[in-house]
Structure formats: structure tokens, C-alpha cells
Amino acid sequence: MTTIIAGSPASFSVTVQANGQPVPITGGVEARVFSMDGKQEFVPAFPAQGDASGAVAVELDDTQTGTLPAGDVMLVLSGGFGIKRFKLTVETLFEPTRTSLFIKDIIIEELRNDRLMAAAAGVLQDVVVSDDYLWDKIRAAESELSHTLRVPLVPTRFFPNQPTQEQIDALDGMAWAVEVGNDYDPTMWQGDKWGFIVTRERPIISIDDLVFRYPGGSFGVVNIPPQWINVDAKYGHVRIVPTTSVVYNGMAGAVMMAGVSGRIIPSMIQMTYTAGLTDVANTYPELLDAIKKKAVLKVVGDTFLPQSGSISADGLSQSLSADMGKYYEAIDHIINGPAGSNGGLMSKIHGIRMMVM
Incomplete structure (x- = not known):
């Protein structure tokens, strides 16, 4: 795997192989650079030089590498040998390549x-x-x-539906995932449960939005006010305790209707929340x-x-x-x-x- 710096010239070589053996290169070779899913072309076709050993020399100027996003991209070579694909890793000069926890x-x-x-x-x-x-x-x-450990290693925002691009941009690089809503069960209000909900991910860092949404549109939408939400962050326990006498539109049409009919409503409880470990x-x-x-x-x-006899023999x-x-x-x-x-x-x-x- 080759690593290049975005915005800087890059010269490297890759070897075209078939069945584990180098393929001699005859004739011209064209190179392109795509996203890893192959759907976006970052660098259009340009010539590359192959030789009899199967090695192909690739040169990218600063303008070409400047179009590449940080992360993995796909180099695609085509010629008399057919098509071969290689993974390139793109780094930026000031932003390090990292996982959630390591540089x-x-x-x-x-x-x-x-x-x-x-x-x-x-x-x-x-x-x-x-x-x-x-x-x-x-x-x-x-x-x-x-x-x-069954836990996100960094703060991660969980959306009940696919977020918009605007929502993703607002995260400023924070990890995110989509998590289908919880089923509404009228028994969640019985006794001392107080609308008891258990999140799938924990520990909870914050609850950004909690909505009861009847399937099929905007009918019966209940936005739960933040002051009603009680959280046991470590265990992902959420309870809804009304602290005002405000009546919200849709309560009778959705939540109360569900309670009277005694029916479970799939994925009605939609929560946007942040969970995971902090300051690891x-x-x-x-x-x-x-x-x-x-x-x-x-x-x-x-x-x-x-499995080497010589190594085993001396006890190493x-x-x-x-x-x-x-x-x-x-x-x-x-x-x-x-x-x-x-x-x-x-x-x-x-x-x-x-x-x-």
C-alpha cells in the first residue's frame, strides 16, 4: 500500500500481478484515481510507464494530488494486461492519519x-x-x-434516521451512526416506569432530541421537552417525568391513543443522542x-x-x-x-x- 501527501507531487511504482506472478507490461498504460467505491473519479486518465518486470511507474503532480481527499482512494491501471486496482492512502500535511484513539x-x-x-x-x-x-x-x-466491550470508543452521535448533509457537517468530524427508533409500548407508563427507555449504546453523553412520531408522516408528533428527560447516563436508562402542565399537540392523537388501545407501535420513539467513551x-x-x-x-x-523446525529446536x-x-x-x-x-x-x-x- 502506497501513502501520498495531498497537494504534493508523488512518484511511486506498483507491480501488476496475475496468480501471484508479475505480468510483463507491453504497450501503453493508463492510470486513473477513483474513490474506493469507484463512483467518483478524482484524477482522469493519464499515462504511466510499465516494464518487463511488471512494475508500473506512476507520477502525480501537486495539482492531481490536490484533488484527493484524505483516506483511502483507488488507483486503476488499464492496458494490455486488462485492469488492475490498487489502494492508495492519502494523508494531508497538517492533519494526521488516525483511528478513533491513535495517530x-x-x-x-x-x-x-x-x-x-x-x-x-x-x-x-x-x-x-x-x-x-x-x-x-x-x-x-x-x-x-x-x-x-460493546461501546463506542469515542463520542458518537446516533440518529434515528439518515441525517441530512447539513446535520453531518454540523458534527465537525464527530463519528455518527444510524440507529432505528425504539418501539412504543403502552406498558412503559405503568406503575413507576415513567416512560422507561434503554438506549442501545452507552454511556450516554447527551440527549439532543426525543420525539414520539407515529409512523407514516407528521401525524401524532410529540416533542419531549428536555426538562422532562431524566437520564442514568452510565446504564443508558431514560425516563420521562413531566414537570410542566403544558399539553403538546399530538399527545392525544399519538401517545394517549396508543395507551388506550394497548398496542405496541414499531420504531415510534425516535431519539437523537450522543454516547461513547470520553477522554480515554x-x-x-x-x-x-x-x-x-x-x-x-x-x-x-x-x-x-x-512453523519452522529450526526455530522450535533452539527453544526460541x-x-x-x-x-x-x-x-x-x-x-x-x-x-x-x-x-x-x-x-x-x-x-x-x-x-x-x-x-x-
Whole structure:
């Protein structure tokens, strides 16, 4: 994978292959640059130079790279060999390439200095691990632990419907997702429930809008005033406690009608809210440690421990395997706490887990 800087000239080469073997290039080669979905052309056709080894030299001037957005784009080559596609990563000069929690240049340097990585590198000195490969492992580890913990790792805005471009622009780069509304159930008002709702994502940072919207249009829209909304942010619990005597249009036509008829109404409760972890570096530093350890395990497991008799014979493979086991134990300890403790990040984020038989 090739990385280029937007707005700066770029010269690089890629190799055209078929079935894992280089394809000799004869005749002319045309290059284009598209979005990764292939729907938008950023750089129209321009000539590239191929040779008998299958290598194609590509040169982009500053005007051409200046049209490229930060992130991944697709280089498309066409010629006598057919069509071949390659991924390019575009960085901007002042905006670093990053995940939710890590800046690429900084975290890659930290991984290379990791004790287990250093030990593995000493065993297989001929193995070269690229920065892009390490970056892919960091991204995978971060995503995996986010799923394991069942929590957004950064503040994320959740919309009940596809947001408008204006709403997306207003987020100023904040992560967002679409989450279908909750079903309205008339029993949510019975006893002491007070319109009890549990959000799918937590901890809640803020509730920006809460609407009861009867399906099929604007009929029966009830905007719940902010002062009525009571939130237990950690557990995602929301209750609606009226604090004024104001009667809102549509209440009789929607909410009260549903209560009288005793029917569940699908996706009627539509909430726009922000949830996720904040200030992870200071509040959850052990999470960053777990992600880095997970990334190292992915690298070492993929690259540094091939089935090699010579390595196993001198005991180095066994030593690395033991070290990997310690990393797995450390990650589990961070996520779940000591064995049988019901602790760790799971408890810190979601509270103590229990089962009622």
C-alpha cells in the first residue's frame, strides 16, 4: 500500500500481478484515481510507464494530488494486461492519519519498541514488517476491543434516521451512526416506569432530541421537552417525568391513543443522542494498553511464528509462545479483571454483571 501527501507531487511504482506472478507490461498504460467505491473519479486518465518486470511507474503532480481527499482512494491501471486496482492512502500535511484513539506515526513507533515485538524481531531478522501492516493491525485491534466491550470508543452521535448533509457537517468530524427508533409500548407508563427507555449504546453523553412520531408522516408528533428527560447516563436508562402542565399537540392523537388501545407501535420513539467513551487517555488508559497488546499479538501471530523446525529446536519459538500467552492473559485481565472478580473494563463501563436464576 502506497501513502501520498495531498497537494504534493508523488512518484511511486506498483507491480501488476496475475496468480501471484508479475505480468510483463507491453504497450501503453493508463492510470486513473477513483474513490474506493469507484463512483467518483478524482484524477482522469493519464499515462504511466510499465516494464518487463511488471512494475508500473506512476507520477502525480501537486495539482492531481490536490484533488484527493484524505483516506483511502483507488488507483486503476488499464492496458494490455486488462485492469488492475490498487489502494492508495492519502494523508494531508497538517492533519494526521488516525483511528478513533491513535495517530498513525506515533503508535507505529510505540509498537516497534514493544518488548514482545523486539523479541520476535530478534528471532526472524529477515522479516520486514511495514508501517502500513502495523497500522492495519492497530485498526483491527481497536475495532475488535470496541466490539468486545460493546461501546463506542469515542463520542458518537446516533440518529434515528439518515441525517441530512447539513446535520453531518454540523458534527465537525464527530463519528455518527444510524440507529432505528425504539418501539412504543403502552406498558412503559405503568406503575413507576415513567416512560422507561434503554438506549442501545452507552454511556450516554447527551440527549439532543426525543420525539414520539407515529409512523407514516407528521401525524401524532410529540416533542419531549428536555426538562422532562431524566437520564442514568452510565446504564443508558431514560425516563420521562413531566414537570410542566403544558399539553403538546399530538399527545392525544399519538401517545394517549396508543395507551388506550394497548398496542405496541414499531420504531415510534425516535431519539437523537450522543454516547461513547470520553477522554480515554486519562479515564481508561488501560484500554489503550490492551489495544496495543492486541495489535502486537496479531503481528507476532501472523508474521513471526511460522512453523519452522529450526526455530522450535533452539527453544526460541517456545519462549515467544509463552510471552504471547502472558499478553493474552494481560488483555483478559484488563477487560474482565482478575479471574472470578467480575471487574475490569467491563465492570467499569457497564457495571457489575449478574444473573438471576
